Every structure is written in structure tokens, then in C-alpha cells.
Amino acid sequence: MTARASTRSPGRPSTPPPALLAAEARIVAHAGERDGTRVTSAAVERALAQSAADGLPLNAGQAALVTEMATSGARVQLAIAPAGAGKTTAMRALAAAWTAGGGDVVGLAPSATAATVLGEAIAARTDTMAKLLWHLDHDPEHLPGWARRIGRASLVVVDEAGMADTLSLDRLIEFVTARGASVRLVGDDQQLSAIGAGGVLRDVRATYGALHLTELMRFADPSEGAASLALRDGLPESLGFYLDQRRVHVGDLTTLTDDVFDAWRTDRENGRDAVMLAPTRELVGELNDRARTHRLDGQTPERAVPLADGSTASAGDTVLTRANDRKLRVTGTDWVKNGDRWHVTAVHPTGALTVRHTTSRCSVDLPRTTCAPRSTSATPRRSTPPRASRRTPATRS
Incomplete structure (x- = not known):
């Protein structure tokens, strides 16, 4: 190599x-x-x-x-x-x-x-x-x-x-x-x-x-690494590996959506962290709502706030910040960034959220203006101040 x-x-x-x-x-x-x-x-x-x-x-x-x-x-x-x-x-x-x-x-x-x-x-x-x-x-x-x-x-x-x-x-x-x-x-x-x-x-x-660099280090199985490189190059024969490994599933949208959610729920019950992926924001929203309903299990949260993507968050949810704000300091050298993933630990009467970073475990308060809903359900890539959107917690990949 x-x-x-x-x-x-x-x-x-x-x-x-x-x-x-x-x-x-x-x-x-x-x-x-x-x-x-x-x-x-x-x-x-x-x-x-x-x-x-x-x-x-x-x-x-x-x-x-x-x-x-x-x-x-x-x-x-x-x-x-x-x-x-x-x-x-x-x-x-x-x-x-x-x-x-x-x-x-x-x-x-x-x-x-x-x-x-x-x-x-x-x-x-x-x-x-x-x-x-x-x-x-x-x-x-x-x-x-x-x-x-x-x-x-x-x-x-x-x-x-x-x-x-x-x-x-x-x-x-x-x-x-x-x-x-x-x-x-x-x-x-x-x-x-x-x-x-x-x-x-x-x-x-x-x-x-x-x-x-052409040798993939991420895969324990060399054949999977080779298939990944072939797929990256757009070679149709790369699909053979994924078909043989039962990685490709075929069905109508409704059935596949149910299958994805059921797989996520199974992973949650087994203590796994994963992620659901969907082709449209509408379907992402639907899956998020189903995941939150499952998590709440019939309970009504004491307090909840609307988020930038039109969804709702309460303590226990996982949210994603969608813009950078260097004024919202997490540590002396870190701040709230676009793409950061957080667990909501508290919802305040003002509508502000206290959130804990899923990786660093550091906490920060997101002001009410950060979490306020927009007039459209589409969450922008950039916004000032940054806005939070709810993301399906611990979902299947």
C-alpha cells in the first residue's frame, strides 16, 4: 500500500x-x-x-x-x-x-x-x-x-x-x-x-x-472495504456485496418506514445508539414524532417548547443545533455549533432549554430565541441566532 x-x-x-x-x-x-x-x-x-x-x-x-x-x-x-x-x-x-x-x-x-x-x-x-x-x-x-x-x-x-x-x-x-x-x-x-x-x-x-490513501482501515472485513470503494467509484458490481449481506431491503414507502421505526425501537430496547435516515424532511418529521411518542409512552411532559423545525421538545428529548453561535459558550474554548447533538435536561418557563452535549457532556442554556419556531417547517442550514431542531434519539443505522 x-x-x-x-x-x-x-x-x-x-x-x-x-x-x-x-x-x-x-x-x-x-x-x-x-x-x-x-x-x-x-x-x-x-x-x-x-x-x-x-x-x-x-x-x-x-x-x-x-x-x-x-x-x-x-x-x-x-x-x-x-x-x-x-x-x-x-x-x-x-x-x-x-x-x-x-x-x-x-x-x-x-x-x-x-x-x-x-x-x-x-x-x-x-x-x-x-x-x-x-x-x-x-x-x-x-x-x-x-x-x-x-x-x-x-x-x-x-x-x-x-x-x-x-x-x-x-x-x-x-x-x-x-x-x-x-x-x-x-x-x-x-x-x-x-x-x-x-x-x-x-x-x-x-x-x-x-x-x-486507498486502504480502508474502518472495516474488519476486507471485502466490505473493497465494496465501499467500488460503490464510491460508482461501479454497479459493488452492490453484490450488500445484496449478499442482506443490506438492501425493498418495499413500498409505508412498509419501509414502519420497518425502519421498528428497527429503531428494537435497538433502543437493546441499549444501542443508531440513526434513522429518510429522504424528505416531512418523513424525518414523521419519524421524529413517532419516536417521541414512543419515548413518552403515554405520559404528558410537564413543560414543552416548539422548535425551529415545527416539532416539540421536552426533557429527555434529543435536539440538534443548526447554526453556530460563539456567544453561547460551552467551555472556555468551545461554543454551540451547527450539528451539535444535545440531550434536553430541563425546559424553563421562559421557553429556554438546558441541554447536555452528547459527547462532551458539557451543559449550556439555549435561550428562548434560539428555540423559537420559524414560519416554515424547513430548518435552515444557517441562522442567527442558532435554532434547535429535534432529532430522532438513538436511532438505527
């Missing part, structure tokens, strides 16, 4: 506007520059050895990726890593090698939740791309401290880079490289793409290649 370069690039269906073409050209040009900071091979070897000593040995592909990204001197470099390919372990070792060589590492991600996960993985300061770009656009004189400290010895790791639009990546890379630092773009070019114009990862890959 090795990290390998690839030069395949699918064609584009239409001609992009001039501003986008210029942004793509700048990003690709930076990928061809090799005058950046280089870490010594000795520092890389120490980091790889330390990772193994910590119980996280790297396979050949991960080690090759870390070595190349640390020692290449590339100003911008791309790594393609499907989910489950060991990206987190590789990035942790890369950060360790870079800091051991006297540099500093900053992590950026498209979402606050992804930035938090990245920070925990690489033990470095992380934040959202949007935070940096907002300051560049509106308050460049008061950049965050981590942004002001970016310099020649800095490495900026952009996680889930495939979800970032090209114009945002361009502005980020221009800022970082102008200060002498280097950028490592890490993502999957077949992942859900950016809302804005994207596709620049394919351009970088076609022009200067990319490092690849």
Missing part, C-alpha cells in the same frame, strides 16, 4: 466565469511552487515512531503521505482520502512531524464541527474557514491570534477541502502563502461538493497529482 499520484480529471459541463477561472489558475499555480518549508526526514521518522508507540502505527500509504507532505516544500499540496482510509491518524503524525521540526500547525475546516474534530485529532488550534474569511472581508485589522501568527514556519491543514468552494479556497490560500506559509488540502474529490462553485481539487490533481 503506497501513496500514489493520479492525473485523472473529468471534463466540465460548462465554461466557468472569468473570476472562477482566475481563482482556479492561482490555486493550481501555488500547487506547483516548491519553495516552502521542509521538515527533515529525521523529524518525520520520530513522529512515525511516536505514533506507533502510542498505539497508532501507520501503514505504508499513510507513512508515505506524511513523509511527502512534510518534506516536499510544496506551497499547496493535495491528499485524496476516502472516509475510513486513516486520514485522521496520518494528519496527527503530520502535525507532530511539523511541530517537531520547529513549525506550527493550524487546522481549518468548512464547518465548526469538522474543525473541532480536526483539532482533537492533530492537537493544534483549529477554526472554520468562514471565520478567517469574515475577518479578511470585514475586519482585517483584528484577525484572530492564530491567523496573525501564520508565517514562514506555519502549515495550514484544510480538512474536508472538497466541501469548500473554489473562491473561498483561493482567498484562503492567497492569504496563507502571502505570509510564507504552506497549505495542505485534505479531502475526497468524490465527496458531497461545495454549495458554491467547486472542482478545483480535480484541477490540482490533474496538473500536479495528488497523494492517495
